[in-house]
Amino acid sequence: MNPLEMIAALRPGRRSRFPFAAGLLLAAAACLSPGATAAGFTVVKNVNSGQSPVEKVVIFEKGKPTDHLTLESTASGKTEFTADGALESRITGHDDVKIMIRWKPRGELKASFDAAAYTYLVMTCRLEGAVKETQPNGKIVEKRPDNLWMGPSLFNAKGEAVGSANFADATEDGKTPAQTTTIRIPMVAFTFWGLDSHDVQAIGFTWSKTRSNSARDFRLVIDKIALAD
């Protein structure tokens, strides 16, 4: 077995994107009558219709009760509720960051959810700070990385990330939000990789370890996390 075959063998199984059985149940499309002129199509979905996503499930909202939530974080991403009711993560150093927000069922929020059942993960948040990188000449350069190799993640019951997107995924300027902004990340950004995300039991953030000359110094402040269509 060559290495690529080995990797292929390791690749998690992917589910078909199309409900095949449902498709076969559909009636065959009507044909044109002889000599008839074809018409156009019927719109069944338009993610660019200009309509705002409709929130279906709120997981966290600033100022609302949080006793159904449990926070877990590594030392480099210490996360807690602030006095004003927001969620705040202090991201420091260069070690792995893993932040998880678990929940107990409440209202529309069930014990778990299927990522494919929603169109967006909605977050109202801001990310303050920068990476401080020490150059070979000793100079320290502060960088504001907009395309972070870190971002909102979905976790299964074992705490394994089953999908990760990026803060900048859904912002118009392709930058992480320095000011409090509501971003709507299409769920396909999480589900693309084909991992099993039908039983999501925590939401959070992951960020891999970086080089020792890079020191993260971020403050992530979240006002709301919700699922929407």
Add this chain to the structure above:
Amino acid sequence: MKMTTFCSGIASVLVLSAVSGFAEPVTPAVAKQNLALVPATDPAPATAPQLLPAVRGKHPRLLFTKAEIEELRKQISTDPILKKAYDDNAAWAKKFNLAKAWQPTAIFRDDTPAIVMVKSWPGLAYAYALDRDPAVKQAIVDILAMMVKEPYWADTAEFESNMGAGENMLMTGILFDAVCEDLDPAFRAQVAVSILTHARRMYYLGHKQLGTMKIKYWQQDPQNNHRWHRDAGLAACVLAVADEPGLETGFLLEQLRQEMDFIVKWFPPEGDCHEGAGYQVFGFFYLAAAVEMMDRVLGTAYLKHPGFKNAWAQQVYYDAPGRGGNISFGDDMNGAGGVFDNQEAAFFLGPKLSRDRNVQAALVRNFLKKAQFANAPTRAYSYPWALLAFYDPTVGQGDSKALPTSRLFPDLGAASFRDSWDANAVCLTFKCGPCGGYRLNEYAHATKDKDGKPHYINVAHDDPDANEFALGMDGELLFHPGLYSLRKLTESHSTLTVDGKGQLTDGDAFTQPVPDTDMRTLSYLTGWKAGTDGRVIVEGEAGVLYRDKSLTRFRRTAVWMPGEYVLLLDDIRGNGPRRITWRGTVEKGQFVKPEEGRCYAYVKSGKRVDFQILANREFTGALDHLFLDGRFGSKLMQQFQFGVTSETVKFACLLDPWKRNLAMTLQENGDTLTVTVRSDRFTDTWTWRGAKDAATPSTLTGRRGQAPLLSLTEADKVAAQPQKTE
């Protein structure tokens, strides 16, 4: 919206590691184990190639001779491109200081530093040859001393034989060749022994596959770019020291010759790369360098292979109008501002060989365009040293716009069209070739493995994208060709899925061949017809490429009417009712009049292309999110998805990039469809009948009013095989 994804998971991490070599140094035990696999001496060669008398005992000789340097010096004084390449290289060489270089020994630990850093260093050879500056000589000596001192030139899992080793060997061979006549004899001998030592390790552990890390992704086929990196290194080292006193090089010379015979034999006559225009850059430089050195030193005639004369075409025809990147299939990021570096300079070899002034002008145009994109406010772009090696000013520059605006790439099963060579041009690409291209598949079937099956070939960078089209114009990609994906899915491309499933090679990070199958029978061009005024019809068939044998026919016919419209006709036939989804990948899309099939695609800059889609069945339209993953940055896109559940369906899609205010109607009478395209200036009627079988072109007759316009007939077949090499 631009984005970068977090690492895609276990699969991609492993793949990247496997392909690029692990960055961790090997243990002493592993090093010892590998070194024990390299025999103490070589066998006697059967027929050792001889160095040409003109170069025997003489240096430099690999990329230039003393006489050629004198000629180059004269050319530099009169040609502005060479002058700037010389000035930039000389200025860089003067400042080069190995002691101050950033972690120079990283080049021994991983491929990437070797590729990024080391590819500049041969510029020192030209700087020294041209100016004889003692400081530059010392810089070269410092590098050679480092190489002698370093026990392993690739201290990685792919011990002494990874791609980085190839880079290091190429650099060392060229630098040694440039300076060896001026070296202290003892040091010269020391360097020569070191060079031969590492060349032997590359050959035995790499080419002969004796290394303990059984990665065989590059030894398995003759077109793999990773292999060409190693071959360039092996050639530079062996040819540099072949006649050094006391060294036995006959066997390695013989093996090198056999290796290059093999590589050149299976090089496509078009000089193309099935991995896309980006990977063509990554590989071709090394092959070009290797054959240049071989022909110069051994008198081989590899450069007579037409592929070297023709390789430029993929670069020029897949260059996206008005931007610094490509509009390419395969693993190409298709970015907006690429840098023209040493690797790309190798494509000037084409006009150097053909003496085609128009091609030279086209390459210069693209070079200057990229130079412009690469000039940042804080950092001026430096011309690459490799221009000194490959750009020949004596060719002169003709008219870059005189090149035909359309080109068929038979080996790839692909075609490229544009309405002009201007920056605001409209460009359409179309591909329906076998995974790997014809020449590579020909190799696989001519070279059975031990089980009598087609030999493994590496198609890792090919996409499951048969019958894909892409459209670019005026600096933008309106229908996007995709990125360097680490999860290659048909559904990401502007082609079809069936029952939600893609083509047979769908779903991997790095594509694998379809087992026990001749991939040339799965997707191929069926028709090509060129008419007047740049009009062309091209057609591809990919029905049996779909999973579960769900289709018997997926015929896509593209009609290129420059300045007027593009018409895409799809004839799809299933094995029973199927959910067929026509996909068009765009940055943003919008429906206009769904009842008339009208939509448009647009980008942030405001540029847009309107289109109309009709079918002979009732169908649905969706505009959905699409995640285009990219190894070096992903994009969140949108995708038009037109769906129908039926056993058969015919789609007609009319693209209006020239804003002709077009309107299309589609009428069906029996097995004939009539597509009428109207504008203020013309009414075109296309009479379309499906192909009689999977190999024969459809019948498509176009008329403007009563006058014949352009027709595809059953006789307009594309040759299934590209021309044979000499």
